[in-house]
Amino acid sequence: xAISNTNKNDTTKSDTNKNDTTKxxTTGKDTAxxxxxxxxxxxxxxxxxxxxxNQQDIRAHNQAVILAAAEEEFxxxxxxxxxxxxxxxxxxxPKANIHYYFKNKKNLYQSVLHSIIQEWNEGLVTMTVESxxxxxxxxxxxxxxxxxxAHPNQHKLxxxxxxxxxxxxxxxxxxxxxxxxxxxxxxxxxWYEQGKIGVSDPLQLLILIWATTxxxxxxxxxxxxxxxxxxxxxxxxARAADFLVPFILRGCGL
Numbered sequence: 001x002a003i004s005n006t007n008k009n010d011t012t013k014s015d016t017n018k019n020d021t022t023k024x025x026t027t028g029k030d031t032a033x034x035x036x037x038x039x040x041x042x043x044x045x046x047x048x049x050x051x052x053x054n055q056q057d058i059r060a061h062n063q064a065v066i067l068a069a070a071e072e073e074f075x076x077x078x079x080x081x082x083x084x085x086x087x088x089x090x091x092x093x094p095k096a097n098i099h100y101y102f103k104n105k106k107n108l109y110q111s112v113l114h115s116i117i118q119e120w121n122e123g124l125v126t127m128t129v130e131s132x133x134x135x136x137x138x139x140x141x142x143x144x145x146x147x148x149x150a151h152p153n154q155h156k157l158x159x160x161x162x163x164x165x166x167x168x169x170x171x172x173x174x175x176x177x178x179x180x181x182x183x184x185x186x187x188x189x190x191w192y193e194q195g196k197i198g199v200s201d202p203l204q205l206l207i208l209i210w211a212t213t214x215x216x217x218x219x220x221x222x223x224x225x226x227x228x229x230x231x232x233x234x235x236x237x238a239r240a241a242d243f244l245v246p247f248i249l250r251g252c253g254l
Contacts, residue, residue, distance in 0.1 A: 063101055065091050070112050075153045078160065079109055079168070110168050113161060116154040117177065120147060129190050133197045134254045137209075141245050144213035149237040155217035181206060198253025205252065212244055 069090035073082045084105055088095040102108035127136050148155055161169055169177075181203065188202030199205050216223060216232075224231055 059101075062093065062097060066093065066098055066101060066108070067112055067115055070108050071116075071153050071157060074109060074112060075157045075160070079105075082109075084108075106168070113158065113169055114172065116158055117172075119151075119154070120144070127184060127187055129187055131187075133188075133191050133252065134249060137249060137252060137254070138245050141209055141213060141248055142241050144209060145216065145237055145241050145244065148213050148215075148217035149232060149240075152217035152220050155214045156220075159214075159218045199251070205248075208251075209248065212248075216240060 066087065070082075070087045073087045073090055077083075077086065082105065084098050085095050087108070088098045091098070098108070102111060161167075166173055185202040185206065188197065188199065188205065191197045192200050192202070220232070227236075
């Protein structure tokens, strides 16, 4: 018996549908596979990023702990008397960790000093010719006073280094620090020329602010003794600020 054309067409359509179904199944499987691969790759990237972030956090934390311990050790023992083992003991970290992050005592000592100076200079970072002189100077005085009361060891260590001739800071002070002072003094000089302040020698103003604020840290023992106490209390920083800020502002004609 002959097969009708209709049956043939139905058979062909059926085969085509099977092929289409097979293609769809294959395409679906490929898409699912690709999605799984992409998801796996994304997960690996996230894991790697988290690992890197954790490592960076650990590194930053350890460096901060080491710098704080080194700061205290150098103040108490001086550069010559301080040891990497002593710093490691204060930081409660293995000595090998100290060498890993800072290589040697000289490198660590310079890192401590540079971090101190960087923090001090933050009070004038945003200072420009367009700034309000009164706001800038008051903020700088209050910032310096807070740093002196909050972190006296930083000022003591810096003072010891300078008194000793600044052997580890000579290059830094004659380049980076000098450039910073010249830049800020130039802004103040412009203020004077514009009639905004009454100080014609801004470098002397910077020296005055450094001297009056940092002394509370560098000569802490002397000052608390004159006050008839053993240490500063919470009101002493405010008392110093309430006296110095208006005093210096008046001297600037503000």
